[in-house]
Every structure is written in structure tokens, then in C-alpha cells.
Amino acid sequence: MSETQTQLTTDTWIPASWQEYLQTLTELQTEKGKSYYYKGYMRLEMPPVSFDHGNDHVVIIFAVTLFATLRGIFATGLDTTTFRKTGVQDCQPDVAYYLGENAQVIPNGTGIVNLDRYPAPDLVIEIANTSLLDDLGTKRSLYEELGVAEYWVVDVQNAQIIAYAMADQGSKRIQESQVLPGLVIAILEEALRRSRQMNQSQVGAWLLSQFQPQQR
Numbered sequence: 001m002s003e004t005q006t007q008l009t010t011d012t013w014i015p016a017s018w019q020e021y022l023q024t025l026t027e028l029q030t031e032k033g034k035s036y037y038y039k040g041y042m043r044l045e046m047p048p049v050s051f052d053h054g055n056d057h058v059v060i061i062f063a064v065t066l067f068a069t070l071r072g073i074f075a076t077g078l079d080t081t082t083f084r085k086t087g088v089q090d091c092q093p094d095v096a097y098y099l100g101e102n103a104q105v106i107p108n109g110t111g112i113v114n115l116d117r118y119p120a121p122d123l124v125i126e127i128a129n130t131s132l133l134d135d136l137g138t139k140r141s142l143y144e145e146l147g148v149a150e151y152w153v154v155d156v157q158n159a160q161i162i163a164y165a166m167a168d169q170g171s172k173r174i175q176e177s178q179v180l181p182g183l184v185i186a187i188l189e190e191a192l193r194r195s196r197q198m199n200q201s202q203v204g205a206w207l208l209s210q211f212q213p214q215q216r
Contacts, residue, residue: 011131013041013138018087034080037090038142045131052156053129059195060125060154060188061095063207067183070211074103082112083120083146091142096121099179120147122179129156136162144169150179159192161185 010033016024021042025035033046061077068075078096098105099122106118124143126135135153143151144166151171153162163185164171165178177183187210195203 010044010046013043015040016042021090034092035090036092036139036142038138050129053127055195056154056156056192057094057127058200059191059203060127062200062204063188063191064097064123064180066204066207067180067211068099071182073099073180075099076103076106078121083115084112085115085146089142089146091139091146093124094127095125097123099123115146122149123152124148125152125154127154127156140164140171144171150177154192159189159196161189
């Protein structure tokens, strides 16, 4: 596999050994993009990030963190962090959360999160603008095998969220989060739709009104 060939082959899964994958990361400096490794294949994603992708990314992080804060759920969110099982799997999801008793399981000063030492995140979120089919397919299988408890795919073009609960290397669709009890997926979708017409502060105020306990 030549360096030139690797540079041209992005946004698709291509055969590679673990060592070829690591060498490619070094050559291409993919801290500017995202990279995945699964079952002898690697995937590099280095396109420009659209406004809509960036907007949904921020709205979702704000919504999850706000909900966890108001409900007293311990949470640590991570943005495009590398999770690795050496020689086997590697991923850089858009967003990941450790929740509850896992919220402080990763110590400060950690670089790449070694999943042979630490648990997988409780929640992984991919923001899908051009990568929807892959996020719903191969990446979902990757996260099932890693032991992620819940996985969301944000469909940017349609302002929708496809959410899955994961267990025993399988997954099923859900309409309410199981790792964030009481968080209804439809509320998050409405926040995404509102963000097309409002600024994020206005969306945040609306989310606050939805998440706060109703006064009787």
C-alpha cells in the first residue's frame, strides 16, 4: 500500500494490517480527521466538516450534558477521542460519554483510551451527514463488539436520531435512552429541528424548559 494510494482512499473501508494502519496515521497526521480499524480494514474520514454537522454536534453535546446535570447523573463527555483495542479495533466517534459510576473511570493525563484496560463508553454518538449508511452498518457492528451500551446516529440531513441499545454484541432500536433514564429521543430531534430556525442559546432555553421537572 503506497502513501499516495492511502491518501486518496478515504471515506471507505480498505484492507490493511494493524501496522499499516498505524503507519498511515503517522504519515497522514489524522488528528485532523477521524480513523477507524475493524476486522482487518481501516477507514479514514478527513472531509471538511459542514456547518450543519458542526451545529448538530454542539446541540447534542449540550443537550446530553444539560439533561445529565439536571437529573443528577454523573457524566464525562469526550469529543472525537481515540478508543483502542491494540491490534484489533480503533475508533474516533464524534461524541462519547462515560456515565454514572464510570464518569471518572478514565484518569486525567490519559492519551488514547486503552480498552484493554478501561471500559468502553456508555454512550457513543456519530453525527452523520455523508456517512449515514456506514454509521448505521459497519460502525454499529464495531461498537457492538466493543461493548458500548448505547449508540446514537444523528442524521443531519433529516434532523433525526436513530438510537440503539446494545448488549451481547447485538442492538435494538429504542425511543428513550436507557443509559440516561427519562431522556426521550424525540425531544432531542425537536431540538435539532429548532436549531435550523433558532440560535443555540434559544434552543438551550427550550431544552431547559423540557428537562426541568414540571411545577405542580
